[in-house]
Amino acid sequence: MKAPQDQTHAFNCTQCGAGLDILGGGRVKTHVCPYCRSELDAQDNYKIIRQFRDMKRPETPFDLGMTGQVWGVDFTIIGTMAWAEYYGGKRWDWVDHQVYSHTHGYGWLSVENGHVSYSRKTRDVPSPTYISESVIENSEARPSVRFQNETFRYYGSGKASPTFIEGEFNFRPSMDDKLRYVDLMGGDRMLSIIDSGKEREYEVTELPDQPSLLDSFGVSKDRRPRARGVHPLDAIDRSPLQLFIRNLALAGAALAVIVGIGVAFKGDEIAESGRTGTNSEIRLPFAVTNETGLTQITISANANNSWAWFEAELTDADDEPVAAFERGVEYYTGSDWKEGSRRVSTQVKLLPGSYTVYVSMVEAKVDWPNGRLASNMEARVRQGVANPDWLWGAAAILGLIGFVFMGQRYLRSARRWSGSDWSDD
Template sequence: MEFTAGSAQVVVCGHCNTVVARSGDTFEDHGKIGRIVPTDSPLQVGAEGRFQRKGYRIVGHLQKDHGAGPWDEWYVEFDDGRTGWISESEGAFHLLFDAGLEEGLTLEELHPGERLHLRDKAWVIEERGHGKVVSAEGQLPSDVDPTQDAWYVDATGPKGSFLTLDFGTRGHDPEVFLGEALKLEQLGIPAGQLRPRVRKVELKQARCTNCNGPLELRAPDKSLRVACPYCGALLDVSQGKLSFLRLLQKPANAPLVPLGTKGKLDGTEWICIGYLERSTTVEGVRYPWSEYLLYNRERGFTWLMHSNGHWNFLKPLPAGDVSLSPMVAAFHDDRRYKAFQHVTAVTDRVQGEFYWEVRAGETAKATEYVAPPYSVNSDATPDEISFTHAEYLKPDVVKEAFKLKDPLPEPSGIAPNQPNPHKQALRSTLVWTALWLLGLFLLSGFFAMRATNKVVLEQPVVVPPEAFSGTPTAMNFSEPFLLEKRGNMKVEVATGQLNNTWMGIQGDLVNQDTGAVVGFYEELSYYSGQDSDGSWSEGSTSGSSTLSALPPGRYVLRTTASFDPAVSGPRSYKVTLTHDTPNGGWFCCAFILILLGPAWVLFRSHGFETQRWAESNFVD
């Protein structure tokens, strides 16, 4: 036995798997432990690497199991004396360093999905689990007891930071391990020191233990469960061989993306290895959807989801990368996702291979937050929460990616994160509307600058006291005036002698050259008084109107006054004629017509969103 790592207190014999502990100058035999089970891990004891310019060596190896197959943890010692652990989970690596004990923290108060503030950082708890050490090799910092079931809590923070709380067999005061998630190449281990990937070749071509049907496993090194497509048997693969668990109900419909089909999404070639039918029931109505498990040897697992002809491509998302206001909104990558629905999702049927202990009837609390065409989704159980980031895909994209021959179902209804097709049209319409309005204002300004806006007549008129309303006795003629060019005419009539009475002015512009007559009428009135609410008044002592364009020529204004004969007193008024004024009528019509386009598109866009959110079970 040789202790080469200065931090090692235990070494596992490479010949007989005896655990030997040192205590000062003496050594103790602590019994035997199981041999390491070959896994898909590329790491091995003795491999050397560099992290942040510091060299290290893998000196020990633990395998733990909670009943669903082992996972690997590697003990490393750096050249500067630091020690740490590299843990693996579904193809991801986490390098962790001991940060001491956290006193006063208990296992019972930690739940998946909750935020935890620890060591000056905010974390999101992803998993609470337990496991036993079932095998070991190399040198380790402390004793191992395969009879002890140890508890742990995993949490993630922003930018790949990772936290493990190791409670051991206690329920309080855990050991804290801090680190970050890394890719294999970031571990800095030369390719020549990596172990060749183990492949369970005997499982690639196997037969169902229930119906003897041929099974082709696409990811035998990663799969824990296989559902036979012939008889529906659920088989366990965790021990390196197939063992019957139970008989499941076969999916009613064949998967739209057949198992074993390869397709390219997000620049990566995936193979479809699993198929789930899930559903939720709301107010007695069942809403089903399908999920396809995709696998790539380098990138691991991801999902393709189908519901009512709509497709979504989902990528695993660390919980620490999501800032969550539960049931209100999620924030990820500087984007706000609004809460859309929260349901209990039930796994109804399964087919193919899966990397966890899948079973029909298992439930999870599923919550979806949307920011079309994306969404953030969480699936939570009492002991674990997982997040995914989804992107909406059109059926043609899926069909082309997997080279499917049969047509895919047409989309029905509106998906939670389906892009609003009218939003892009609205943006384009608003841009064109802004350009048209700019042109309209420029044109209006051009016409205003060209307008003469000349006062051609100011005619004060005093109605004779003996005149009768609306008769020639109340008529008045102006002096002739000249219009030098064609243009409109603004007429303004005002009087300052109205008190609880009215006056109407009938005007006629008479072209002395042609005899043509253009008329107008302005009625003025003003009434006032007092009632229980106080003083009041209504009406106006002035009015105006604009006549259409008049041809050039000599004109005379003829006015006839109408009034209430029962009201005595002096009567007078003034008529002002302004020729070739800026006319806003055409501008208002053009302005309204231009706004009709964006108003229609906005109406359609709003209708689309209204229809989308009618399916949400969150109320603003």
């Protein structure tokens, strides 16, 4: 910082005489005059170092001298540096603005694809410290590094050169600079390894809330950048309530499945006919003693690549009909598949007492190659059975809610990574 007692807020360009504001602190090394493009040595009486020519001003919502807040900290735009990268016949452009805070030092506000991110240098070093081009080319999986107890996975890399320089910088920029960068993405931060050929630096990038950032810097509506696509750091920021609902839905679905399985196996077997030829009728007497729950009658038959249709009649102790139903089994199989079931069940509510169920096969047909008609059948009766269907329904609904949340996150994540230049090939 300039000493408050010696603070100078402005000077005249030593090349063209234009009045220039001093916005940065004492660590500013270079001041590039916005009028004549002269690069001046801020640490040596603004001596002229060189003059930049043929620079095209980039489109950006920020101007030198604009002030605003990043996460509640005051920053001033002190420099503008536009970059271009060429690869495979394509060109990528972005604009970095050097920003300065009395309390939080120097950083960058970068404008790319209409998104504005904040970056700052970090002195912490990842492990490994560098990812070379050959490592990227020869790796079978995305390279990654560990940094501040977090894993950062490879996102992209390239070489960029400046196309425009203006204002103050805490280093000495040059139009001849060629920076090789490797971007790695963590949860909601990007780690960049920047190699200038002379030194290697590490930067951490985060994505501030866009509307409040632009509001804070006083960017007018007509200058606001139009965001294209999803920024890699634009992760879904779930509210605690949303996360609670998602977790509650998934936990509820899991609980419904567990309880449903328990319910499905509930009950006691009270009668079994044993295997009987399908050409005769099963007569199976049984006694219901349980006042609660349902009585389940299960019919099974050895149909194979065929179907069989059964009629069942239920009578009470006075041989009066209580219920009648029809059910069919069908079972098909191939070398690596099978379909249908050789078993079918019906549940009825019966009061305690004696009953008899009569089961007979009324129709059967082979309708698949190598099929065989059902030749024997069996009936079983269980009491105290509960119907788990409502639990399966609840599990399906709750699971759907949870998976919609998760699916949203997955799709968002896929879009975040869509700009990566990594290919599994």
